[in-house]
Amino acid sequence: xxxxxxxxxxxxxxxxxxxxxxxxxxxxxxxxxxxxxxxxxxxxxxxxxxxxxxxxxxxxxxxxxxxxxxxxxxxxxxxxxxxxxxxxxxxxxxxxxxxxxxxxxxxxxxxxxxxxxxxxxxxxxxxxxxxxxxxxxxxxxxxxxxxxxxxxxxxxxxxxxxxxxxxxxxxxxxxxxxxxxxxxxxxxxxxxxxxxxxxxxxxxxxxxx
Amino acid sequence: xxxxxxxxxxxxxxxxxxxxxxxxxxxxxxxxxxxxxxxxxxxxxxxxxxxxxxxxxxxxxxxxxxxxxxxxxxxxxxxxxxxxxxxxxxxxxxxxxxxxxxxxxxxxxxxxxxxxxxxxxxxxxxxxxxxxxxxxxxxxxxxxxxxxxxxxxxxxxxxxxxxxxxxxxxxxxxxxxxxxxxxxxxxxxxxxxxxxxxxxxxxxxxxxxxxxxxxxxxxxxxxxxxxxxxxxxxxxxxxxxxxxxxxxxxxxxxxxxxxxxxxxxxxxxxxxxxxxxxxxxxxxxxxxxxxxxxxxxxxxxxxxxxxxxxxxxxxxxxxxxxxxxxxxxxxxxxxxxxxxxxxxxxxxxxxxxxxxxxxxxxxxxxxxxxxxxxxxxxxxxxxxxxxxxxxxxxxxxxxxxxxxxxxxxxxxxxxxxxxxxxxxxxxxxxxxxxxxxxxxxxxxxxxxxxxxxxxxxxxxxxxxxxxxxxxxxxxxxxxxxxxxxxxxxxxxxxxxxxxxxxxxxxxxxxxxxxxxxxxxxxxxxxxxxxxxxxxxxxxxxxxxxxxxxxxxxxxxxxxxxxxxxxxxxxxx
Numbered sequence: 079x080x081x082x083x084x085x086x087x088x089x090x091x092x093x094x095x096x097x098x099x100x101x102x103x104x105x106x107x108x109x110x111x112x113x114x115x116x117x118x119x120x121x122x123x124x125x126x127x128x129x130x131x132x133x134x135x136x137x138x139x140x141x142x143x144x145x146x147x148x149x150x151x152x153x154x155x156x157x158x159x160x161x162x163x164x165x166x167x168x169x170x171x172x173x174x175x176x177x178x179x180x181x182x183x184x185x186x187x188x189x190x191x192x193x194x195x196x197x198x199x200x201x202x203x204x205x206x207x208x209x210x211x212x213x214x215x216x217x218x219x220x221x222x223x224x225x226x227x228x229x230x231x232x233x234x235x236x237x238x239x240x241x242x243x244x245x246x247x248x249x250x251x252x253x254x255x256x257x258x259x260x261x262x263x264x265x266x267x268x269x270x271x272x273x274x275x276x277x278x279x280x281x282x283x284x285x286x287x
Numbered sequence: 288x289x290x291x292x293x294x295x296x297x298x299x300x301x302x303x304x305x306x307x308x309x310x311x312x313x314x315x316x317x318x319x320x321x322x323x324x325x326x327x328x329x330x331x332x333x334x335x336x337x338x339x340x341x342x343x344x345x346x347x348x349x350x351x352x353x354x355x356x357x358x359x360x361x362x363x364x365x366x367x368x369x370x371x372x373x374x375x376x377x378x379x380x381x382x383x384x385x386x387x388x389x390x391x392x393x394x395x396x397x398x399x400x401x402x403x404x405x406x407x408x409x410x411x412x413x414x415x416x417x418x419x420x421x422x423x424x425x426x427x428x429x430x431x432x433x434x435x436x437x438x439x440x441x442x443x444x445x446x447x448x449x450x451x452x453x454x455x456x457x458x459x460x461x462x463x464x465x466x467x468x469x470x471x472x473x474x475x476x477x478x479x480x481x482x483x484x485x486x487x488x489x490x491x492x493x494x495x496x497x498x499x500x501x502x503x504x505x506x507x508x509x510x511x512x513x514x515x516x517x518x519x520x521x522x523x524x525x526x527x528x529x530x531x532x533x534x535x536x537x538x539x540x541x542x543x544x545x546x547x548x549x550x551x552x553x554x555x556x557x558x559x560x561x562x563x564x565x566x567x568x569x570x571x572x573x574x575x576x577x578x579x580x581x582x583x584x585x586x587x588x589x590x591x592x593x594x595x596x597x598x599x600x601x602x603x604x605x606x607x608x609x610x611x612x613x614x615x616x617x618x619x620x621x622x623x624x625x626x627x628x629x630x631x632x633x634x635x636x637x638x639x640x641x642x643x644x645x646x647x648x649x650x651x652x653x654x655x656x657x658x659x660x661x662x663x664x665x666x667x668x669x670x671x672x673x674x675x676x677x678x679x680x681x682x683x684x685x686x687x688x689x690x691x692x693x694x695x696x697x698x699x700x701x702x703x704x705x706x707x708x709x710x711x712x713x714x715x716x717x718x719x720x721x722x723x724x725x726x727x728x729x730x731x732x733x734x735x736x737x738x739x740x741x742x743x744x745x746x747x748x749x750x751x752x753x754x755x756x757x758x759x760x761x762x763x764x765x766x767x768x769x770x771x772x773x774x775x776x777x778x779x780x781x782x783x784x785x786x787x788x789x790x791x792x793x794x795x796x797x798x799x800x801x802x803x804x805x806x807x808x809x810x811x812x813x814x815x816x817x818x819x820x821x822x823x824x825x826x827x828x829x830x831x832x833x834x835x836x837x838x839x840x841x842x843x844x845x846x847x848x849x850x851x852x853x854x855x856x857x858x859x
Contacts, residue, residue: 167512170512170531170533171533174512174533174534174536174538175534177536177538177711177713178534178535178536178711181711181713182740182800182801183697183698183711183712183801184711185801190800190801190802191800191801193801194740194800194801197740198740198741198742201738205738
């Protein structure tokens with residue numbers, strides 16, 4: 079099996095770590111593809127790196143961000159890898175850095191859908207935190223201990239009809255996941271949720287070894 | 288897009304070995320098909336290079352001349368005089384006509400061109416024809432474009448000594464998804480695969496991002512964010528983009544565009560010089576076509592000269608006994624085209640507002656396209672942005688094609704050892720996409736300037752008791768009413784469980800994926816049940832073909848409000 083940018087590293091406990099709301103997660107190291115051309119950590123669209131490159135530790139870091147996010151539902155700050163006191167400049171920088179990693183345009187072959195989902199999350203976190211009004215609303219809820227996952231995002235997008243929309247979102251998502259489950263048989267698992275896919279992948283990896 | 292662009296990425300798995308051994312991997316070329324001019328560029332391994340035709344031209348006129356034998360276009364063919372293009376045998380301005388129905392004002396404005404454009408005003412394809420041996424030979428903008436693209440392809444294949452398949456094309460911001468499908472069809476007819484379509488100013492933004500990235504490399508400076516306002520105005524379209532650039536990432540903040548351009552100024556000036564020109568030329572007789580050609584050439588020349596002179600003398604004998612001798616100055620030109628300039632201003636202001644950028648925050652102002660040489664255009668941009676000068680590092684006539692070539696290299700997965708291709712463009716939707724609801728209203732689901740890929744949804748409900756069917760009619764555009772927007776397609780949601788009006792929850796979700804494919808999903812839930820009442824419908828858009836204006840009207844006539852939806856009232 080080919081090892082793409084986000085394959086988990088065996089024996090790394092930190093992928094199961096659950097961040098708490100007050101502590102900021104390790105910021106993924108800058109993607110060196112964009113900073114220096116000498117080392118190519120991040121695969122560009124067509125160039126597939128050989129399975130065992132020295133970049134594994136970086137990959138583990140990137141990977142952990144999303145495995146833990148999947149497990150615990152990170153706050154937007156955690157997702158962007160910035161402290162809650164982060165300035166607008168930091169938010170913008172973090173957004174661009176993450177876009178370079180997770181935009182579908184830089185996805186390895188065959189993982190576009192997964193990258194699309196991640197990029198949409200990063201985008202949503204950025205959109206809310208870079209808008210002072212929406213950020214204030216979000217901060218207020220975060221302070222109240224409402225640790226909101228992405229499904230609640232509509233709250234910060236429109237002021238009206240929050241409960242309504244929220245309920246709808248959940249229902250819609252259950253419908254969609256139902257749809258995905260059904261289509262999964264046809265597509266051979268192409269539409270699995272990211273978490274499910276990662277679990278499958280881990281199992282496969284475990285079997286291989 | 289007709290085919291997901293990432294098929295290229297998966298192709299690499301099967302052809303990877305071949306690619307790595309090949310001295311020259313398949314790099315997609317960039318093509319900028321302008322309304323009046325066209326150019327091709329490619330990443331040559333270290334930089335972007337414009338390709339030349341056999342006559343050593345980098346920029347070619349976009350037109351196709353129909354003759355007895357085979358038609359020939361502006362790439363291989365050259366008229367000894369501009370007038371030959373205006374004999375009625377040549378079709379040009381196809382980018383303005385493509386994907387438009389005969390009720391479109393842009394089509395109406397094309398009626399005074401030397402070739403034939405006739406309309407029935409019923410929402411079908413206009414009748415477009417070239418005069419070949421005194422017979423009108425009908426054609427379509429797609430066909431003309433395809434003939435032209437075949438020539439461009441042949442030219443590129445000779446220049447690069449390899450077959451060309453993948454291309455990155457630039458398109459105007461104001462193009463609807465339907466028009467995009469027409470461009471894709473023309474490319475398919477020419478044997479080209481569209482790897483990516485870029486709104487023109489975003490191609491310029493990418494070129495700017497690359498230049499900024501290189502400057503940083505050279506100076507070892509910090510990668511702080513730079514805001515660029517890009518204004519692109521050619522013969523057919525005006526586009527504006529605001530981008531935020533840092534570290535090779537070009538984040539498009541907002542786009543705005545309209546089908547106004549140099550062609551409108553030219554026609555306004557022709558009308559100014561000969562007030563009843565449209566009536567005289569409407570019959571398309573041989574002599575009238577000739578007179579029109581003479582006037583057109585003289586006017587075009589005058590407009591060009593007015594970019595450098597304060598007043599010009601126009602002296603033209605129309606050959607039908609009438610002569611035009613007139614001095615036109617800058618002020619007169621600006622007054623005649625006041626509406627055009629006002630529209631440009633409003634586009635720029637709207638774009639800045641949508642991007643939530645104050646004029647003071649703009650780092651660089653970039654003006655490109657043929658009309659960027661017009662003094663009034665330069666002035667109005669600088670006035671809005673409160674700036675004294677424009678960005679100088681970009682060639683206004685080559686910027687878009689260079690950006691497209693860069694994107695072609697990036698999207699083909701080419702790596703540059705010096706990091707010149709470490710680039711990423713984050714695109715936004717140029718137009719809102721939504722459905723018809725609340726009567727004839729257009730309800731956007733994905734608003735304009737939403738970052739792509741995107742997924743958004745909105746809740747609707749029925750308007751009649753026991754309504755079991757709903758028509759989901761998808762439109763794209765900025766108008767409040769559906770008839771001001773472009774129809775993209777429609778489908779029926781059937782089997783809604785009978786219930787009083789307003790009870791069933793009908794959720795419509797729109798999804799634009801990484802390859803810019805739009806899908807519309809619609810599902811129904813009856814309150815109290817957790818399960819979807821009927822299977823969720825998922826439809827790829829656009830679904831319609833030609834004659835979409837006609838189709839929209841027929842839909843309205845047949846169904847009226849019978850299958851309508853309303854937005855769910857927001858509860859407090």
